[in-house]
Amino acid sequence: MAKKDVKDALRNKLGMEIAGDFRVLKEHELAKFNNETKFVFEGESEIVREFYIFADTGAGDLWLAYLNDGKVAFYDHDAGYLCASNLVKFDLDMTGWLDIAEMFGKFETINEPNDEQKSKLKLAISALCPQILEIWDI
Numbered sequence: 001m002a003k004k005d006v007k008d009a010l011r012n013k014l015g016m017e018i019a020g021d022f023r024v025l026k027e028h029e030l031a032k033f034n035n036e037t038k039f040v041f042e043g044e045s046e047i048v049r050e051f052y053i054f055a056d057t058g059a060g061d062l063w064l065a066y067l068n069d070g071k072v073a074f075y076d077h078d079a080g081y082l083c084a085s086n087l088v089k090f091d092l093d094m095t096g097w098l099d100i101a102e103m104f105g106k107f108e109t110i111n112e113p114n115d116e117q118k119s120k121l122k123l124a125i126s127a128l129c130p131q132i133l134e135i136w137d138i
Contacts, residue, residue, distance in 0.1 A: 001070035003034065006052045009094040019108055021057040021136070022101035030054065033062075043082030050084065065094060072097045074135060092129040100128055107138075 007014075007030065015026040025033065032038055033053040039045035047064075051073060055063035060077035064087065072092045079086040092100070107113065107121050118138050125132050 001065065001067055003052045003067065005070070006054050006065045006094060009098075010054060013098070017058070018098070018101040019104035021059075021061070022055060022063070022097075022104060023058055024055045025053070041082045043086075044084075047082060047084060051087075063097065070094060076135075088131070088135065090129050090131050092132075096128050100125055100132060104136075 010024050013024040014030075015024065017023040030053070032040060034048045036045045036048050039048065041062075050068070051064040051066055053062050053064050057063075062075040062077075062082070064073045064075060065071070066073060066089065070093050071089060072094065073087040073089045075082055075087050103121060103124055107117070110117055113121075122133060122138055125138075
């Protein structure tokens with residue numbers, strides 16, 4: 001998957017906060033975050049050769065697409081430097097990531113969700129990528 005393919009998959013979402021922890025970067029942020037010479041994070045700038053940073057959480061965490069196969073990875077800034085060993089790789093592609101982001105977005109609109117609503121969200125997310133539930137407590 002090329003960087004252009006990632007951008008194409010997100011073209012209608014650039015700069016959009018789909019959910020609290022799913023904010024697609026703006027066009028100029030994509031260019032800045034994925035330019036090895038302008039790399040803005042503590043870590044290995046070479047990572048942008050293998051991954052394409054496409055979203056963040058607004059709190060320093062990042063979403064990346066693996067350019068080899070288009071799978072999504074997550075970087076928690078509390079893990080330390082941005083490097084491949086500090087990424088959690090998911091068996092999830094861009095379409096699946098967008099679906100999960102939209103599920104979280106809809107869930108966030110519920111005022112004080114009950115246990116049944118939480119259970120339904122967990123089940124829906126688990127069907128796409130159960131690993132996500134290892135990171136987010138619902």
